[in-house]
Amino acid sequence: MRRRLSGPVDVTQLVVSGIGLVILLFVVYRLVATLMGGTYGVSTYASQAIFGLAQGGIYALIALGYTLVYGILFMINFAHGEIFMGGTYIAYFVIAAFDRSGFLESNPLLAIVATVATAMTASVILALGLERIAYRPLRRAPRLVPLITAIGASLFLQYAFRGLFGTGVKVYPDTHLHVAGIDILGGRYDIGGMVVRPIYFVVFLMAVTLMLALWILVQKTKMGKAMRAVAEDKDTAALMGIDVDRVVVLTFALGAALAGAAGVMFALYNKQVTHTMGFIPGIKAFTAAVLGGIGNVPGAMLGGFFLGLAESTFPTLLGLDSQLKDVIAFGLLVLVLIFRPTGILGEVLSRKRA
Amino acid sequence: MATLEVQGIHSFYGNIEALKGVSLCVNDGEIVTLIGANGAGKSTTLNTICGLVRPRQGTISLDGEVISGLPAHQVVARGVSQAPEGRRIFSRLRVFDNLEMGAFLRKDKDGIASDMERVFELFPRLGERRDQVGGTLSGGEQQMLAIGRALMARPRILLLDEPSMGLAPLLVQEIFSIVQIINAEGTTILLVEQNAHMALSVASRAYVLQSGSVVLEGTSAEVAGNPEVKRAYLGEG
Ligand SMILES: Nc1ncnc2c1ncn2[C@@H]1O[C@H](COP(=O)(O)OP(=O)(O)OP(=O)(O)O)[C@@H](O)[C@H]1O
Numbered sequence: 001m002r003r004r005l006s007g008p009v010d011v012t013q014l015v016v017s018g019i020g021l022v023i024l025l026f027v028v029y030r031l032v033a034t035l036m037g038g039t040y041g042v043s044t045y046a047s048q049a050i051f052g053l054a055q056g057g058i059y060a061l062i063a064l065g066y067t068l069v070y071g072i073l074f075m076i077n078f079a080h081g082e083i084f085m086g087g088t089y090i091a092y093f094v095i096a097a098f099d100r101s102g103f104l105e106s107n108p109l110l111a112i113v114a115t116v117a118t119a120m121t122a123s124v125i126l127a128l129g130l131e132r133i134a135y136r137p138l139r140r141a142p143r144l145v146p147l148i149t150a151i152g153a154s155l156f157l158q159y160a161f162r163g164l165f166g167t168g169v170k171v172y173p174d175t176h177l178h179v180a181g182i183d184i185l186g187g188r189y190d191i192g193g194m195v196v197r198p199i200y201f202v203v204f205l206m207a208v209t210l211m212l213a214l215w216i217l218v219q220k221t222k223m224g225k226a227m228r229a230v231a232e233d234k235d236t237a238a239l240m241g242i243d244v245d246r247v248v249v250l251t252f253a254l255g256a257a258l259a260g261a262a263g264v265m266f267a268l269y270n271k272q273v274t275h276t277m278g279f280i281p282g283i284k285a286f287t288a289a290v291l292g293g294i295g296n297v298p299g300a301m302l303g304g305f306f307l308g309l310a311e312s313t314f315p316t317l318l319g320l321d322s323q324l325k326d327v328i329a330f331g332l333l334v335l336v337l338i339f340r341p342t343g344i345l346g347e348v349l350s351r352k353r354a
Numbered sequence: 355m356a357t358l359e360v361q362g363i364h365s366f367y368g369n370i371e372a373l374k375g376v377s378l379c380v381n382d383g384e385i386v387t388l389i390g391a392n393g394a395g396k397s398t399t400l401n402t403i404c405g406l407v408r409p410r411q412g413t414i415s416l417d418g419e420v421i422s423g424l425p426a427h428q429v430v431a432r433g434v435s436q437a438p439e440g441r442r443i444f445s446r447l448r449v450f451d452n453l454e455m456g457a458f459l460r461k462d463k464d465g466i467a468s469d470m471e472r473v474f475e476l477f478p479r480l481g482e483r484r485d486q487v488g489g490t491l492s493g494g495e496q497q498m499l500a501i502g503r504a505l506m507a508r509p510r511i512l513l514l515d516e517p518s519m520g521l522a523p524l525l526v527q528e529i530f531s532i533v534q535i536i537n538a539e540g541t542t543i544l545l546v547e548q549n550a551h552m553a554l555s556v557a558s559r560a561y562v563l564q565s566g567s568v569v570l571e572g573t574s575a576e577v578a579g580n581p582e583v584k585r586a587y588l589g590e591g
């Protein structure tokens with residue numbers, strides 16, 4: 001934005017910059033104080049960082065759904081958190097059945113793969129239904145209209161699940177999978193006074209693998225290129241013979257599949273499933289997408305991991321109550337919106353767009 | 355039977371009638387030009403043929419088969435492709451990927467590869483920049499890419515919307531000579547131009563569009579000889 005010379009604008013800018021400086025000084029001060037104080041050892045930060053990477057991977061996977069859809073339709077699909085919830089919820093019934101039948105214990109790998117596949121499928125079905133019924137008819141409406149519809153759809157899905165399955169908390173069963181003597185799903189190990197849960201590594205690696213797969217799809221395949229073509233110019237894409245509606249459907253499906261997979265991964269360590277479980281992760285992932293620069297695929301990945309790490313380590317690093325992690329997450333969102341509205345990678349995006 | 359036959363099409367933007375019963379035809383192997391002032395409806399005509407704009411009345415047929423009413427992505431499949439006004443290349447995709455998008459509906463890998471080589475022969479500058487993203491090309495190179503991309507569909511008929519727009523005279527010459535080569539190799543062409551002089555020199559027949567209606571048609575020589583055309587479009591007399 002160009003600086004204007006009129007008085008009031010300059011004062012606003014000054015105040016904003018001043019606030020930014022104060023926040024920065026506060027952060028640095030608390031950081032130094034905490035680190036100098038030496039209250040926490042390396043193991044504390046390490047275990048927080050490991051958790052942050054897993055949680056960040058979940059955020060990143062959900063954030064990709066926001067960013068993919070935004071990239072194509074310039075619309076924030078606020079019901080995306082409920083797509084995540086829906087897949088996780090439906091998959092719960094599958095994994096619970098596996099648990100009762102003993103299949104989860106006898107063949108955990110296959111059981112979990114089937115659970116993830118169920119969640120992905122359920123999320124995709126929900127997302128495609130939403131796209132077809134709620135969003136497609138509004139494709140040419142002013143931007144605010146689909147946004148309001150999305151909020152409505154989000155509430156609809158929450159209450160539909162509440163109506164169908166009740167308000168009670170469903171709990172994902174404990175799972176164990178031994179690889180080289182280590183229980184990579186349910187184990188907790190004490191390593192030099194630090195509690196390590198291998199599940200976090202597993203979640204992180206799965207998230208990275210899925211992101212890599214998405215990246216290859218978007219960058220290298222003909223369909224991925226068609227997606228990027230549609231994102232840039234729908235009419236011209238249609239002149240190439242690309243069926244724009246099909247690409248939009250594919251985009252929703254991809255985002256939903258990632259969200260469904262993320263849901264089961266999340267539930268493997270977080271356990272609890274309710275009809276409202278999509279709300280906070282949904283908003284956090286949206287924050288991550290904005291942090292990275294909405295519409296930007298690597299940005300969503302980066303933003304997700306950044307947010308996950310920030311949430312898990314900042315409270316301790318800044319000597320704050322860990323209850324304040326949500327404040328930190330949304331505080332970051334506000335700060336980014338004030339100081340860098342285009343997000344971390346936003347600049348790259350706008351330069352390429354020009 | 356004409357390759358492309360447009361009969362009495364009326365196209366609207368909201369309540370504005372941009373085309374008021376336009377008819378024209380292009381025969382196999384021809385270059386036909388459509389000239390007219392700004393806002394005459396030239397681009398609307400091409401976009402109606404391509405299915406981006408739905409005509410409210412009238413029919414468009416290709417080799418005798420009606421294509422009006424088909425969505426744009428199906429019109430390409432029938433053999434119509436367009437290098438649109440303002441090039442509209444995909445600025446974030448590489449040159450190579452832009453060309454690949456042009457061949458989106460084709461499955462013949464070998465044919466696609468050889469057509470791409472042919473595009474690089476016609477436009478060597480594109481070949482040198484195949485891995486560069488479209489947005490970093492110069493205006494002339496972008497126009498070459500837009501034409502090359504449209505050729506990648508192996509169209510029955512190629513629609514060109516103001517290929518000379520914003521280009522230096524030498525480059526305009528180059529583009530037009532390539533348009534003639536493409537035509538000589540068997541592609542029928544409908545050329546929209548503001549540069550009437552150039553367009554009439556390469557086309558065999560011409561239509562003059564004014565406020566959404568065809569006001570004059572004939573061979574290029576006839577149209578170029580028309581006093582009104584001379585005054586309004588050729589800057590003479
Ligand atoms: N998307 C649109 N929405 C509303 N009106 C439009 C739209 N596109 C074109 N028009 C109107 O339709 C008429 C014909 O436009 P068109 O673009 O076909 O003209 P043109 O002959 O291609 O002009 P130019 O030489 O400037 O490209 C104009 O009056 C224009 O304002």
Ligand SMILES: [Mg+2]
Nearest residue numbers: 396397398439
């Ligand atoms: Mg035009």
